[in-house]
Amino acid sequence: MPCLTVHRLYDYLEGALPAEESAAVERHLEGCPPCRHALDARKRLAEAAESLPPFSIPDDFAACVMAKLPAVQAKKLRLRLVWAAAAAATIVSGLGLGVVLSGQSVLVILQKIGTAFGSYLQGALNFAAKGLKLLALAGKIIETVSSQVLAGLRSVADMIGPEGQAVLAGGTLVIVITGGMLLRRRQILSERTHVK
Amino acid sequence: MIEDNKASGLDDPILVRKALRGDRGAFEAIIRKYQQPMLNYVSRMVREREMALDVSQEVFLRAYASLSTYRPEYKFSTWLFRIASNYLIDHWRKKKIVTVSLDQPVDEGEDGCYLQVADESASVVREMERKELQAKLEAAMDRLPAQLKELFVWRHVNGMSYEEMADIKKIPVGTAKNRVFQAKEMMRALLEESSCPV
Numbered sequence: 001m002p003c004l005t006v007h008r009l010y011d012y013l014e015g016a017l018p019a020e021e022s023a024a025v026e027r028h029l030e031g032c033p034p035c036r037h038a039l040d041a042r043k044r045l046a047e048a049a050e051s052l053p054p055f056s057i058p059d060d061f062a063a064c065v066m067a068k069l070p071a072v073q074a075k076k077l078r079l080r081l082v083w084a085a086a087a088a089a090t091i092v093s094g095l096g097l098g099v100v101l102s103g104q105s106v107l108v109i110l111q112k113i114g115t116a117f118g119s120y121l122q123g124a125l126n127f128a129a130k131g132l133k134l135l136a137l138a139g140k141i142i143e144t145v146s147s148q149v150l151a152g153l154r155s156v157a158d159m160i161g162p163e164g165q166a167v168l169a170g171g172t173l174v175i176v177i178t179g180g181m182l183l184r185r186r187q188i189l190s191e192r193t194h195v196k
Numbered sequence: 197m198i199e200d201n202k203a204s205g206l207d208d209p210i211l212v213r214k215a216l217r218g219d220r221g222a223f224e225a226i227i228r229k230y231q232q233p234m235l236n237y238v239s240r241m242v243r244e245r246e247m248a249l250d251v252s253q254e255v256f257l258r259a260y261a262s263l264s265t266y267r268p269e270y271k272f273s274t275w276l277f278r279i280a281s282n283y284l285i286d287h288w289r290k291k292k293i294v295t296v297s298l299d300q301p302v303d304e305g306e307d308g309c310y311l312q313v314a315d316e317s318a319s320v321v322r323e324m325e326r327k328e329l330q331a332k333l334e335a336a337m338d339r340l341p342a343q344l345k346e347l348f349v350w351r352h353v354n355g356m357s358y359e360e361m362a363d364i365k366k367i368p369v370g371t372a373k374n375r376v377f378q379a380k381e382m383m384r385a386l387l388e389e390s391s392c393p394v
Contacts, residue, residue: 010377045384048329049352055235055248062227065256066220 001028004035013042209268216263223263227256230276233354237277240349241284243338251287255280274363281346281364288342336386340379347372348379 001024004012011017012025029036058064098109157165206214206225214222234255239248258279266275337345350356350364362372 006381007377010380041384042380044329045333045380045387046352048333049348050355052240052330052333052353054232055239057231057235058249061231061235061249061253062224065227065253066224068253068257069220069223069260 003032004028004038009035009039009042013039013046208272212263212266212268212272215260223260226259226272230273231256233273234276234280236353237346237349238280238284240334240337240353241342241346242287251283252280255283258283271360271363274360277350278364284342284346332387332390333383336383336390339386340382344375344379344382347375348383351376 004025008017008025012022015022017025029039095106095109098104099106102109160168206222208226208229211222211226215226231252234252235248238252238255239245242248242251255276259276262279266272337348340348347361347365350361351358358369358372358376361376362369365372
């Protein structure tokens with residue numbers, strides 16, 4: 001084996017060579033003092049670098065960095081205050097504009113706004129009441145229809161007798177199971193498509 | 197200390213998420229976790245103690261400002277050290293520090309740099325005290341081009357893997373490895389020059 005190249009030596013030192021090559025390097029090193037010296041020198045350099053003392057950090061380093069961080073929470077609070085102030089300013093200027101344009105006092109304008117808001121509220125409540133009435137009516141219709149369907153089923157059951165009922169129950173069971181399997185299959189196919 | 201902080205035992209992505217929600221304690225835990233490796237690195241790059249503290253502080257502030265850009269699928273240390281490395285590049289540009297080209301491979305000579313001749317003197321330093329060697333090493337490190345020094349420090353002071361260094365610098369792993377070898381050979385040459393032949 002020829003003498004070792006720098007790269008090969010570093011690879012050996014860092015354990016990056018395969019076992020076989022590493023063994024070959026070791027065999028070469030046994031019989032080659034210059035390569036052994038070269039290896040020692042590089043080993044010492046790495047060891048010395050790795051044993052360099054760590055930087056001595058002042059105890060308050062983290063606290064100093066934290067003190068310089070932008071105050072995020074305070075910034076958010078300031079932003080909220082700005083929005084609130086902007087909203088208040090808009091209301092006040094709107095009222096002022098109303099006073100100037102209509103020539104009426106602030107109290108009258110506020111009263112009108114209150115009346116308009118009240119009528120809107122009343123309209124909304126009327127609408128909700130009508131909705132509830134409709135729901136009650138739909139409930140009554142469903143109740144009537146379902147009682148009639150049940151009566152029909154009872155008369156059909158009486159007509160077909162116990163054997164017919166057993167056949168009907170079995171058929172229904174088969175349909176439900178088949179439907180369930182088909183749905184499951186469709187779901188699996190859909191999941192596979194999504195994975196792709 | 198980091199052990200005293202309740203948030204310190206958490207994973208980096210969790211700490212980042214908490215910090216983004218305004219939990220300042222979580223960010224403080226991040227600082228305490230990374231201040232030592234960061235300062236070990238920065239102090240070797242800038243050499244002045246106060247400057248190292250200022251630069252590291254600025255790196256953490258920059259990290260905080262861009263915390264929302266950190267993606268938890270990557271290592272936090274890689275992301276943080278990339279910020280530090282980029283900051284130092286800007287710092288050197290402003291200071292107009294001359295850097296050398298890193299395109300050349302390690303000079304291996306015509307025959308692939310066999311080592312018989314260059315290392316005859318290596319045994320001379322067997323008795324050298326470690327501290328003396330360390331002092332010379334620090335001095336030799338200062339004479340390395342910044343980009344080589346950076347990788348040397350990451351490898352031998354911070355104990356980073358070549359893969360992590362390659363991720364930080366966005367270079368191939370082989371390139372990172374070559375640069376570290378190049379740095380070490382240059383260091384050896386510099387130490388030999390300063391009558392400290394390793």
